[in-house]
Amino acid sequence: MSCSEPSTAESEAAAGGLARYVVAAALARCGDAGAVVGIVLLVTADGGSGLLAGALAACITAPHLLGPFVGRRVDTAADGRRVIATACVLYAVTLAAAVLTWQTVPAVVTGVLVAAAGLCGPLLTGGISSRLPAIVGPDQRTQRRAQGWDVATYGIGGTVGPSVVAALSGWLSPAAALLALAAAVLVASVCVLRLPFSPPAHGGDTGAVPRPWPTLALMARHGRLRRTGYLTMIVALGMAALPVTAVQLTTVFGVGAAAAGVLTATYGAGNLAGSVVVMVRPLRGDPDRLMRVLAATVVLGLVAVVLSPGFGVAIAAYGIAGALNAAFFAATLAARTEFAPQHARGQVFIWVAALKITSASAGTALAGALTGFDARVPVVVGALLILAAVLASLTEHRIAGSRARARASSGVPYAATSCGRSDR
Structure with missing residues (x-):
């Protein structure tokens, strides 16, 4: 990675590109995050069953797991912006079609339309993130600051998207709220096309771009990417317990059930605050160590x-947890940027995002099962799992380092990564 200072013109171009990136990413992620809430409200407002609402909500979230199988196109295309912009348009059109035809077509047709939108979702999250390194340039400090902005767009999407849906559903209707989300994603497609162009890393040889399963195998073999994957997954699993626990803690502290919203909102605010800190003071050092x-x-x-003894302390603890998770997320973005092979960067971003979503879903289910024992048990289990993952990462890193030194002392070169560093 170059340590040279960017010129004034390059800095201004990067700043303009980053501004357009933030708008595009925030709009797209508001649409992606708010759609689940909107679908549930759409069904229940018309007297649909909770089972149907849950099934349709799953139709928009489950296809995210297939993201890596559509994400390869980002790496093989001559212009990855067009692929992501097309995904935004398809997301907006299929979501709008599902809303406008609701109750006039069989539920299975609505499910297919919603699933089609969900299949585009990974390109609105990990796909857009994979464009960031080319926009801001090779300077590491600039990249780290830009990753703070990226974390903020996820926080904005996860907070503003559902909030806008809830507000518009009460003011107008759930259908109007979902159409507003579709419009936001449509605007995001235009913003994506206005991002700076970057030539594909494959240089015209699309055969050099690995397919999804070989990319996952590459990630499993590559020590740093492997640790990025499982640390991201386990932290997502552990943090998924917090919304479930928030509901249970209202009973423990003797406050109204609506107070659970205060805890989750504070977590979101802390997440945004953490991303601001990372923008102002970008993370420094090796992403592998930073993640641990x-x-x-x-x-x-x-x-x-x-350990919170009362509701007030719990509010502060939720905010702190959100801020710390934002910093961790920024470190995982840095790891994906710096350790992924350039010709498969888009797929690596999308694979990690898909694995994270899977793990978070599992964490929510696990938390729901464990709350029957005690409100805090899911959080304790999550903390222990994250601690175990940190220790596993540290142990693996030290073993790899010992092997590298042994090979170096014997004169055998150690395998190099695409970034020119030993795969430790």
Whole structure:
């Protein structure tokens, strides 16, 4: 990675590109995050069953797991912007079609339309993130600051998207709220096309771009990418317990059930605050080490939630946990950027995003099952799992380092990564 200072013109171009990126990413992620809430409200407002609402909500979230199988096109295309913009348009059109035909077509047709929108979702999350390194340039500090902005767009999407849906559903209707989300994603497609162009890394040889399963195998073999994958998954699993636990803690602290919203909103606010800190003071150092350190601090945030003696302290603990998780997320973005092979960067971003969503879903289900024992048990289990993952990462890193030194002392070169660093 170049250490040279970018010129004034390059800095201004990168700043303009980043501004357009933030708008595009925030709009797209508001649409992606708010759609689940909107679908549930659409069904229940018309007297549909909770089972049907849940099934249609699953139709828009489950296809995210197939993201890596559509994400390869981002790496093989001559212009990845067009692929992502097309995904935004398809998302908006299929979501709008599902809303406008609701109750006039069989539910299975609505499910197919919603699933088609969900299949485009990974390109609105990991796909857009994969464009960021080319926009801001090779300077590491600039990239790290831009990753703070990226974390913020996820926080905005996860907070503003559902909030807008809830507000518009009460003011107008759930259908109007969903159509507003579709319009936002449509605007995002235009913004994506206005991002700076970057030539494909494959140089015209699309055969050099691995397919989804070989990409996953590459990630499993590559020590740093492997640790990026499982640390991201385990932290997502552990943090997924917080919304479920928030509901249970209202009973523990003797406050109204609506107060659970205060806890989750504080978590979101903390997440945004954490992303601002990363923007102002970008993360420094090796992303592999940063992930371990920041995952360990996330454990401390969860411990604060568990040990909260009252509702007020719990609010503060949720905010702290959100801020720490934002910093950890920024470290995972740095790891994906710096460790992924350039010709498969888009797929690596989307694979990690898909695995994260899967793990978070599993964490929510696990938390629901464990709350029957005690409100805080899911958080304790999450903290222990994250701590175990941190120790596994540290142990693996030290073993790889010992092997590298042994090979170096014997004169055998150690395998190099695409970034020119030993695969430790």
